[in-house]
Amino acid sequence: MTYQGVLTKMESEFLEPIQYYLVFENDFININQLLEKRITLEFVVYQCLNCGLNKPIFRQGFCKSCFFDIPQAADWIMRPELSTAHLDQEDRDLEYEKKVQLQPHIVYLANSSNVKVGVTRKSQVPTRWIDQGAHEAIEIVEVPNRYLAGITEVALKEHVSDKTNWRNMLKNDIQDEDLVAWRERLKSYIPEEAHDYYIANNTETNLVFPVDKYPEKPKSLNLVKEKQYSGKLVGIKGQYLIFDDDRVFNIRSNEGLVIGLSL
Structure with missing residues (x-):
């Protein structure tokens, strides 16, 4: 099963443990249900959260021109x-x-x-x-x-x-x-x-987070550079996905990327 959409920060429910949702334009995923499963993330294109253009993201999900212009930044x-x-x-x-x-x-x-x-x-x-x-x-x-x-x-x-x-x-x-x-x-x-x-x-x-295994030496995943990554999801904390090889992926800092997520 494959999902595709532009990343925005995960939505959450204050339950025990916290429930996380990745929301795309026409679909959403309860990320908690992916724990202990192997998933693949793939970078597709950029999509500025303001203008919608395929331009490199500067900060906060916005391209450089939008970042220095819009009130949200x-x-x-x-x-x-x-x-x-x-x-x-x-x-x-x-x-x-x-x-x-x-x-x-x-x-x-x-x-x-x-x-x-x-x-x-x-x-x-x-x-x-x-x-x-x-x-x-x-x-x-x-x-x-x-x-x-x-x-x-x-x-x-x-x-x-x-x-x-x-x-x-x-x-x-x-x-x-x-x-x-x-x-x-x-x-x-x-x-x-x-x-x-x-x-x-x-x-x-x-607050209680859905984490089965904490990383000993967290290493940040740069999906734009690596293009594709596969790993077993073992936790979610803050806006991070935690994988069993100690790789972590910060959803919030990657807003504005269009990704593919497959199981």
């Missing part, structure tokens, strides 16, 4: 403190920016390879934590716009990491942390503008 996406919609100031497309920036956002702590601080729209909890491969997470503040979340993250990352070590996350080289205690320790560093939005009474969320 503006700097405030990765650096929320640069958001300006709350000031009625346009970056690339004010209507889009208001739609995304002027909604409730969460600043959170997640533990994937280590405790890190992050920002996401409230509507993306717990999806954001699943995508990062976090086995535990907790909300710190809930603010009404992206800017306030951004400046809170900037302040807190002076005292806690804002990065994930993807290799340690995939090796499951992690330890449990008391995220409530972390939240309490970081409270005093929250900017004054966001202090009233501090969440004082919540508990951490735990």
Whole structure:
């Protein structure tokens, strides 16, 4: 059986374990059902997620010209403190920016390879934590716009990491942390503008990923370079497919590739 379509990040369901779905234009696959099966991935062409053209992907699933033009790839996406919609100031497309920036956002702590601080729209909890491969997470503040979340993250990352070590996350080289205690320790560093939005009474969320075998030395699969790869799928964590030879394939970083997947 063969499927073909353009890669976008896997959809997920917050169950135990997490359920993952690869969604194509006219089909979808429950990836959990492929565990312990040998699958073949093949690179076909590029397809920019914005213009749809067969042009090399630059970042985030977009070709280079689209990346530097469309609001979905503006700097405030990765650096929320640069958001300006709350000031009625346009970056690339004010209507889009208001739609995304002027909604409730969460600043959170997640533990994937280590405790890190992050920002996401409230509507993306717990999806954001699943995508990062976090086995535990907790909300710190809930603010009404992206800017306030951004400046809170900037302040807190002076005292806690804002990065994930993807290799340690995939090796499951992690330890449990008391995220409530972390939240309490970081409270005093929250900017004054966001202090009233501090969440004082919540508990951490735990996540279980469908992994039968963790890689000892994860090696990233470059499908564009190799063109085709076959291996037995032994796990899914974050946005990674994990194979029995320690190869791992990051779906998120390969968005915009048209691939063939055969069983």
